[in-house]
Amino acid sequence: MFNRKQMYFGMALLFAACNFACARGDANRTNASVESPASASAAADPRPVATPASNFTPTDVAKLKWIEGTWRGMDGDKPFYERYKVEDKAVAVESLKEDGSADGEAERFELKDGQFGKGEGDKRSAASEITDSYVQFVSAVPGKGNNFRFEKQSDGSWIALLEWPAAADKPARRKMYKMERWQPGK
Secondary structure, eight states, X not given: OOOHHHHHHHHHHHHHHSOOOXXXXXXXXXSSOEEEEOOHHHHTOOSOOOOOOSOOOHHHHHGGGGGOEEEEEEETTEEEEEEEEEOSSEEEEEEEOTTSOBOSOOXXXXXXXXXXXXXXXGGOEEEEEEOSSEEEEEESSTTSSOEEEEEEOTTSOEEEEEXXXXXXXXXXXXXXXXXXXXXTTO
């Protein structure tokens, strides 16, 4: 029988072996994405629920420079494109059309009062951790919304792992995505 640490390490290796892509935390996007229900033991996990941190500074936001650029992911067999721009106290995320032009308003993860996140009320997500290689976002209202993590990869791409808690009508589940650098017209 595996202990919890071995189980999580094994799951991380399994997920890293998959081809995955992420965009805007949209659960319907996939690139041979993996969606897996969590086991009953994972749903009963006694770990404390992560909460947003309130001590971030512009130095922490600057650690996310690796996500800056234009990226391509897949929604099944349909590509999607996004541009990330790291600013002093924010990261702007812009959806793009296939020609590289903007497709709607940009979303912003912003640093305010030590908290780095986006959205309002029950739809707010904010960072619980920021390092040089990943940022972990959690729902600002426990039990509402999903958690997600953007993580830098050694090949220059990045992945996102999205996690939804169990609900009365659905088991807990996870999806992973991969974003690869992209230049319009190529």
